[in-house]
Amino acid sequence: xxxxxxxxxxxxxxxxxxxxxxxxxxxxxxxxxxxxxxxxxxxxxxxxxxxxxxxxxxxxxxxxxxxxxxxxxxxxxxxxxxxxxxxxxxxxxxxx
Numbered sequence: 891x892x893x894x895x896x897x898x899x900x901x902x903x904x905x906x907x908x909x910x911x912x913x914x915x916x917x918x919x920x921x922x923x924x925x926x927x928x929x930x931x932x933x934x935x936x937x938x939x940x941x942x943x944x945x946x947x948x949x950x951x952x953x954x955x956x957x958x959x960x961x962x963x964x965x966x967x968x969x970x971x972x973x974x975x976x977x978x979x980x981x982x983x984x985x986x
Contacts, residue, residue, distance in 0.1 A: 894926040896955035897940075903977050904944050914943045950976055 901911055908926070912919040915936060924930035932940070941948040954973040958966035 891931075891952070891955040891960055892928065892957050893932050893937075893951075893955045894928045896951050897922065897926050897932070899954050899974065899977065900940065900944055900946055900951065903946070903974075903981055911940075915939050946977055946980060950980070 897911070900906075901908070904911075906914065908922045909919045912922045915922075916939070917936065921930065925932050937948050937951055940946070941951060950973060953969065954977070956966070956969055956973075961969060
């Protein structure tokens with residue numbers, strides 16, 4: 891799993907900078923940087939907080955973190971596109 895990739899995608903979808911995401915998650919900005927570089931993995935608590943604060947379900951964050959070796963029957967590119975599409979749908983403003 892590449893949670894660094896997932897965090898970058900979540901930040902891109904939400905328009906947040908590392909510092910802003912760190913404030914949202916109540917963690918040090920350097921921790922976000924280390925996660926995105928792949929030198930640290932987020933705790934389950936951090937993943938749950940990320941999901942809660944951004945509105946992106948934790949299962950989708952895990953899908954965004956998936957790599958080809960983590961999954962059977964689909965390429966990483968296919969799953970990456972599915973994950974991004976789902977995230978965009980979730981973040982799309984709802985019509986009243």
